Structure formats: C-alpha cells, structure tokens
Amino acid sequence: DTVREGRAEIFADKSNSVFFNKAQVNNRDLSIAVLRWFVLKRQEEHDAQLKGRRADIPPEQHADGLDPATTGSEDTALRKESSLKAPKVLEALAASGLRAIRYALEVDGIGEVIALDNNEVAIESCKRNIYHNGILASSKVVPHLADARIYMLTHPKEFDVVDLDPYGSPAAFLDSAVQCVADGGILMCSATDMAVLAGGNAEVCFSKYGSYPVRGKYRHEMALRILLACMESHAIRHKRYIVPVISVHMDFYIRVFVRIFTSASTVKSSPLKFSHVYQCVGCNSFHLQNVGRINSKDKRNIPLPNFCPTVPQECSECGGKFVMGGPIWSDPIHDRDWATSILSNIRATSGLYEAYAKISAILTSVSEELPNAPLFVSLHSICATLKCTNPTMVMFHSAIRNAGYQISGSHADPLALKTDAPMSVIWDIMRCWVKLHPVKSQPENLPGSRILSQEPQLQGIVLSSNWGFSCTEEPKIST
Numbered sequence: 001d002t003v004r005e006g007r008a009e010i011f012a013d014k015s016n017s018v019f020f021n022k023a024q025v026n027n028r029d030l031s032i033a034v035l036r037w038f039v040l041k042r043q044e045e046h047d048a049q050l051k052g053r054r055a056d057i058p059p060e061q062h063a064d065g066l067d068p069a070t071t072g073s074e075d076t077a078l079r080k081e082s083s084l085k086a087p088k089v090l091e092a093l094a095a096s097g098l099r100a101i102r103y104a105l106e107v108d109g110i111g112e113v114i115a116l117d118n119n120e121v122a123i124e125s126c127k128r129n130i131y132h133n134g135i136l137a138s139s140k141v142v143p144h145l146a147d148a149r150i151y152m153l154t155h156p157k158e159f160d161v162v163d164l165d166p167y168g169s170p171a172a173f174l175d176s177a178v179q180c181v182a183d184g185g186i187l188m189c190s191a192t193d194m195a196v197l198a199g200g201n202a203e204v205c206f207s208k209y210g211s212y213p214v215r216g217k218y219r220h221e222m223a224l225r226i227l228l229a230c231m232e233s234h235a236i237r238h239k240r241y242i243v244p245v246i247s248v249h250m251d252f253y254i255r256v257f258v259r260i261f262t263s264a265s266t267v268k269s270s271p272l273k274f275s276h277v278y279q280c281v282g283c284n285s286f287h288l289q290n291v292g293r294i295n296s297k298d299k300r301n302i303p304l305p306n307f308c309p310t311v312p313q314e315c316s317e318c319g320g321k322f323v324m325g326g327p328i329w330s331d332p333i334h335d336r337d338w339a340t341s342i343l344s345n346i347r348a349t350s351g352l353y354e355a356y357a358k359i360s361a362i363l364t365s366v367s368e369e370l371p372n373a374p375l376f377v378s379l380h381s382i383c384a385t386l387k388c389t390n391p392t393m394v395m396f397h398s399a400i401r402n403a404g405y406q407i408s409g410s411h412a413d414p415l416a417l418k419t420d421a422p423m424s425v426i427w428d429i430m431r432c433w434v435k436l437h438p439v440k441s442q443p444e445n446l447p448g449s450r451i452l453s454q455e456p457q458l459q460g461i462v463l464s465s466n467w468g469f470s471c472t473e474e475p476k477i478s479t
C-alpha cells in the first residue's frame with residue numbers, strides 16, 4: 001500500500017505509518033511554496049550582488065566591454081565565474097522521508113537533500129521510499145542515520161535550508177540548527193507543543209524556551225513570538241541573527257521560516273527586538289515593553305537596559321494587577337514582500353498544491369497583517385468584559401482608523417483586532433459604543449463597570465465623523 005502526496009509516493013505499511021502524518025500536508029505544502037520562493041530570491045540576491053559589484057567597475061574594464069547600466073546585458077562571464085551552487089537542504093528529522101522527497105521532486109533548482117534520522121527503522125523506511133520514487137529522488141535525497149544535534153554542530157554554515165519538524169518541541173535542536181544554516185539561508189521550524197507554548201504549563205515553557213507565556217486571546221501569536229525569541233537568543237550567542245519571513249499558526253502547531261545572517265554589530269541591537277508583556281488580570285489589556293532602549297547619546301546605537309515599568313501598578317482602565325510575560329520577539333514576524341510574492345506564486349500554480357485553499361487563505365491573512373503591532377485584542381473578549389453587544393468588525397476598524405491609528409486582522413484568530421492604537425483608545429471606542437447600546441447595570445467592582453465609569457474622550461471623533469451618526473441618532477452604517 002502506498003500514499004501519494006504532491007509528486008511523491010511513499011509506503012503506508014505498518015512500519016511506515018508511525019512516521020507519516022497525513023494531517024501535515026498543509027505544513028509540507030506551505031514549506032514547498034516558501035522554498036520555491038527562497039530558491040528564486042536567493043538567485044535574485046546573488047545576481048543583484050554581482051551587478052552591484054560590476055557597477056563599481058568602470059565599463060571599459062568589463063570583460064565584455066559593455067556597460068550594464070546602458071545595455072542591461074547579462075554578465076555571463078562574471079556569472080559563470082561566480083555561479084551560485086544549488087541550495088543544499090538538511091531535513092534534520094526526516095522520519096518517512098516524505099518531506100525530503102517532495103522537496104527534491106517539487107522544488108526546481110534545489111540541490112542535495114540530506115534526510116537525517118536518529119532511528120534505524122525510520123532510515124530503512126526512508127531508503128525504501130527514496131528508491132520507490134525513482135531516479136530523481138534517488139540522485140538528490142541522501143538518507144543518513146545520525147543524531148541531528150551532533151550532525152548540525154559538525155556541519156556549521158553548510159546548509160542553505162535546514163528544516164526542523166519534530167514531534168513536540170524543537171527547543172533542544174535550536175542551538176545546533178542556528179549554527180548549521182549558511183549565511184542568508186533559511187531555517188524552517190515547527191513546534192507542536194502548543195499546550196506549553198500557549199500558556200498551559202508556563203513553567204515548562206520557561207524552561208524550554210526561556211519565556212513566560214500569558215493566557216490571552218493572542219496566545220497563538222505569542223507562541224510564535226516565544227519561539228522566534230528563543231531562536232534569536234540562540235543565534236546571537238554565535239554572532240548571528242534571525243530575520244523572520246513567514247510565521248504561522250495553523251491546525252495544531254506553529255511553523256516559522258527565518259533567514260539567518262552573521263553580523264556582530266547587528267547582534268548588538270538584539271535587545272530592541274525583545275519585549276516583556278504586561279497583561280491586566282481584570283480586563284486583559286496588554287502593554288509591551290522593550291527589553292532594551294536606544295541611547296540617543298551613543299552614535300554606535302548600542303542599546304541600554306530599558307527604563308521601567310511602562311505601566312502603573314494598577315491598570316488605569318479597570319484597576320486590576322498586571323502579570324508579566326515574555327520576553328517575546330516583538331519585531332515583525334513576517335516579511336510582507338515574501339508573503340505577497342509567495343501568495344502570487346501559489347495562485348499562479350494552484351494545481352500544484354493539495355492544500356491550496358488552506359495555505360492561500362493563511363498567506364492572504366499574513367500579507368495583510370500590520371507588521372508593527374505585536375499581539376492583538378479580540379472583539380469577543382472586550383465585549384465580554386463590558387457585557388455589551390458586539391459592534392461589527394467593519395465599524396470597529398473604521399473607528400480605529402478615524403482615531404488616527406492602523407488596524408488589521410490576524411491569521412491566528414478571525415476575531416482579532418491588531419492595531420497600533422493604545423489600549424486606552426480601544427476602550428474609549430467601546431465606551432462610545434456602549435453609550436449607544438447601553439448595558440444592564442453591573443456590580444461596581446467588575447472590570448467592565450470600572451471601565452464604563454470613565455467618560456469617553458474620543459466621542460466626537462469616533463461617533464459623529466466616523467460611524468455616520470451622532471449620539472442622538474439611530475446607528476446606521478454606511479459602507
């Protein structure tokens with residue numbers, strides 16, 4: 001018996017079924033889409049670098065005597081002499097080998113794919129599957145029995161692509177993985193231990209990832225940011241840093257795609273990319289605080305420990321206490337260019353992806369996310385705190401925009417409101433809403449009652465000019 005996925009076919013017998021997870025087709029399809037774009041992007045960057053170098057050389061000194069600025073000629077001579085090698089892939093926890101085989105068969109321009117596993121049965125199954133998939137698979141995919149950590153440590157900067165897809169936490173592999181990726185290469189990493197990352201066992205998350213999760217509606221995005229923070233903290237030990245290109249929560253796991261570069265000076269600004277999260281236990285308002293701060297007197301831009309705290313002892317909305325989570329990665333978690341390019345690529349070749357509907361929906365969402373607004377509030381959750389009816393998403397979005405801020409959704413939650421507006425503005429908009437849609441009187445000590453006991457400041461802005469009606473009129477929404 002065999003199972004087909006993409007262009008690969010693997011045996012689905014008893015010995016193999018342990019290593020094959022059908023539910024992960026979304027994960028594998030997305031990884032192939034990212035990898036296809038990475039191969040193109042890497043070539044484009046290489047060509048740009050060559051052109052840049054060529055542009056520095058006077059035209060008369062060019063081997064072909066042509067000025068690229070005026071002729072736009074491909075510099076074949078220079079290109080030949082420094083041609084880019086096909087990217088080498090390490091599938092560090094290969095199991096059945098399905099993923100490695102699919103990379104080899106489906107990603108044009110891909111080089112050798114090393115399929116590692118620490119389990120002899122897995123490697124035997126992997127070998128059979130590679131052989132079964134014919135000459136191309138056999139010529140590209142090399143199965144290898146080894147402990148991934150040792151293999152990655154002993155092959156520093158050797159692989160352009162390193163893929164970590166463990167059952168559970170990748171934490172134990174990160175230190176060696178960040179060292180194994182070539183400069184400008186990509187590390188693709190999944191984590192399925194969502195209970196830990198999303199705040200179920202905060203102390204386990206701290207021991208594995210060095211960060212405290214907070215149980216908010218944003219917990220799946222926070223999980224992504226905890227994993228990214230952990231990857232960065234491993235990378236900077238080795239004078240390297242990460243640049244996330246795509247980070248997603250889907251199904252029951254998270255998956256991040258980060259590029260890795262080496263630069264001692266960039267590593268110094270790493271504290272600016274980490275933040276602690278203060279979350280109110282009463283109303284779930286959250287506030288971020290950077291670990292580092294820019295010292296304006298220092299021309300080298302080396303950050304100092306930040307002044308703190310950024311929140312008062314008690315929440316200024318509801319009087320609740322704050323818990324402190326993190327540190328999390330608070331820089332962007334996606335590269336918008338990558339997201340839109342990958343999206344248009346898969347739209348043009350939708351037939352190649354079994355999971356097309358799923359991955360195109362996720363990438364659409366990802367490409368629309370506000371890059372500089374970590375975490376989000378949920379419309380349901382803020383209305384539950386106030387015990388009021390929900391305004392529509394459209395109304396809330398336009399109120400935020402009208403108050404002068406940006407807003408988007410999040411791929412991690414259909415009810416997410418991701419915005420750069422401070423919590424005080426979000427609550428103020430809701431106070432305006434409740435003025436129009438009054439709630440039953442509640443005991444005074446509830447967070448919602450305390451929030452509503454304050455008069456809204458933004459009433460004029462939010463109501464009259466934005467929702468198309470004033471306080472005395474019936475609500476009517478113009479589209």
Ligand SMILES: [Zn+2]
Pocket residue numbers: 280281282283284285315316317318319320447
């Ligand atoms: Zn509060």
